[in-house]
Amino acid sequence: MTKRRSPAVAGALGILVVVLATLSALSLDSLPIVGAGATYKAQFSEAAGLKPSNEVRIAGVKVGTVTSVDLEGDRVVVGFRVGDAWVGDQTSASIQIKTILGQKYLALDPRGSDTLDPSDQIPLERTTAPYDVIEAFSSAAETVSEIDTEQLAASMQTLSEAFSETPGDIRASLDGVSRLSETIASRDQQLQALFRATGQTSQILADRNEEFTRLIRDAGTLLNELNTRQQAIHQLLTGTQRLSQQLTALVRENEEQIGPALAQLNGVVGILNENNAELDKAMKLYEPFVRLYTNVVGNGRWFDQVVVNVLPPGLPDIPGYREPVRTLGVN
Incomplete structure (x- = not known):
């Protein structure tokens, strides 16, 4: 006989599994095996407004994020993670201004012949901090x-x-x-x-930093769309130009055949113009014929027609006696 597990224990185990899965997903990026690159450190004379989660860029391209900004003695140590980018042992770092509102990012200039060891910090001699005006x-x-x-x-x-x-x-x-x-x-x-x-x-x-950032990003999207439309219009104009060239070549190739055909068509039009009066007269004569023919055959499968002048016309009925004009047998 098997012993059934208590519903409360099963529910607690389920909640524990969900919590562990959530924590693993949130800290997945910090794991050394599956993380998004190696973590380095650089020394600065001041933080200059740099904060964790700020971007790390090489030649203007985002390659990582700032992970920590800590004070160690008379200097600031900035930790950052870089993925899919090479960092040399003579790399220099600087804190740059991203927007006019004072948002910062960490800029790297990869140099050297060997890869930078994550345990070695970039010294103060190869770092630069800006002056924060705000x-x-x-x-x-x-x-x-x-x-x-x-x-x-x-x-x-x-x-x-x-x-x-x-x-x-x-x-x-x-x-x-x-x-x-x-x-x-x-x-x-x-x-x-x-x-x-x-x-x-x-x-x-x-x-309003986020709003300005969104505005600048939307302006970039608008410019990309305008660039796409410009390319489409350019392709349309190029296709129209090629079509015009092909039509021109087609006309030139068939110029000898098109010329006589147009001349013959012009002659036909001239003949029709000359016989226009005769055609008009024929149409006028055709009209009464059609009307009479329709009256004849319009009653079905037989013709409805009247034959006249077969019998002599009847004499008028004049009262009284009238002498014959001529008597037979009498001279």
């Missing part, structure tokens, strides 16, 4: 907003008074610095509004 504006806005411009102006004024007994050149320099600080203090609200608006604009552009 981050600089944001930092400048935060720094300016934290400065007490009124206190700065007062400090400059006090410094100018303290050096009032110094030679004229130094006093003029300090007076200029004091006036500059006063000007900055008087424009404090405008500067703060300007940097605040710059920060908001940068944030809005960063938030």
Whole structure:
């Protein structure tokens, strides 16, 4: 007698199998045997906005993705995976700007005679990090907003008074610095509004990064479609040109036969024009014949016709007696 397994145990085993299959599918790309290429590392002086999942490109073609961005001492170590591409032992790397909104990607320049060992990192001497303009504006806005411009102006004024007994050149320099600080203090609200608006604009552009990327991608699709239509129109015009050339050659080859045929056709048309009046007269005479013939045979399988002048016409009935014109036997 077999012992049946409990439904709860079977359900738990089924859920465990599904979870393990899901985890395996999600981590399939990170497995060393079936993963999408080898994983390398490069040292940079700063991250410059590079993030995991950013693209890795060689000569503008995507060959992998960034897997990690970690800080190790005074440098940033970027891990990236490359598939279906050769990476040499003298390869250089740089962080490039992908879009005007500040999205980055890792660019590789494969060099060297041997393949790069995944355990060897690309050193700082062969890496380049860009200057992040958006981050600089944001930092400048935060720094300016934290400065007490009124206190700065007062400090400059006090410094100018303290050096009032110094030679004229130094006093003029300090007076200029004091006036500059006063000007900055008087424009404090405008500067703060300007940097605040710059920060908001940068944030809005960063938030709309996906939309701009989609717009650029759709523009590429539109250009591809226009290119396809242009090729189709080119093929149509080329085919029309070839057809015209073939028709021209056909006309030239049959010119000797076409000429006499057209001349004969012109003669036939002339004869028809000359006999047009006779044809019109025949059609007019044919009309009453058809009408009478239709009346004769229109009653079925026999002819409906009247024969006249067979008997003499009847004499008129005149009352009274009339003498005969001539009497037989009488001279």
